[in-house]
Amino acid sequence: MDTKSADSFVARRDGDFWVNALVGAVVMVVLSWIPFATVLGGAVSGYLQRGTRTQGAKVGAVSGLIAAVPIFGVLVLVFSIFSFGAVAGGEALGVVIFMGITVFALAVVAAFVAGTGAVGGYLGIALRERSNDDDDFGDHGPRTVDSAGEADVEVDAAH
Incomplete structure (x- = not known):
C-alpha cells in the first residue's frame, strides 16, 4: 500500500465524527478475538478524529457502542x-426476571465497550499528538539554530 494513499485516507477522515466512529467499530468487530479490541478500535477512531483528547474519548465511546450492536x-x-419458555409455562414473574437480566446485561456491555472505547479514543489522540505525521516538526514548531550551533525548539503557546 502506498504511504501517500494512506495519508490521504487519514486526511479525508479528519474530524468526520460518525465515519471515524464507524471505522473504529469495524476495527473492534474484526479484531474482536483479541482481548481489549475495543481499546484498539477506539484508538483508531480517536487517531482519525484528531481534535482534543475529550473529542477522542467521545468518538471512541460512540465507536464502542456501534460495535456493541x-x-x-x-x-x-x-x-x-x-423468557419464551417462561411465558409458555405461565410464569409472568419469569418474564420480568429475564427482562431485568437482559437490561442489566445490556447496561454492563454498553458500559464496558463505551468505557474501553473512550480510553482507546483518548490514547489515539495522545498518539496522534506525539506522531510526526502532521509536519516535519512533530507539532512542536520549527527548529532553530542559535549562533553557537545548538538546536533550539520553539514551542507555541497552545501546547
Whole structure:
C-alpha cells in the first residue's frame, strides 16, 4: 500500500465524527478475538478524529457502542428464548426476571465497550499528538539554530 494513499485516507477522515466512529467499530468487530479490541478500535477512531483528547474519548465511546450492536442482538435473542419458555409455562414473574437480566446485561456491555472505547479514543489522540505525521516538526514548531550551533525548539503557546 502506498504511504501517500494512506495519508490521504487519514486526511479525508479528519474530524468526520460518525465515519471515524464507524471505522473504529469495524476495527473492534474484526479484531474482536483479541482481548481489549475495543481499546484498539477506539484508538483508531480517536487517531482519525484528531481534535482534543475529550473529542477522542467521545468518538471512541460512540465507536464502542456501534460495535456493541451485534452483541446486543445476541443478548436479546438469547434472553428472549429463555423468557419464551417462561411465558409458555405461565410464569409472568419469569418474564420480568429475564427482562431485568437482559437490561442489566445490556447496561454492563454498553458500559464496558463505551468505557474501553473512550480510553482507546483518548490514547489515539495522545498518539496522534506525539506522531510526526502532521509536519516535519512533530507539532512542536520549527527548529532553530542559535549562533553557537545548538538546536533550539520553539514551542507555541497552545501546547
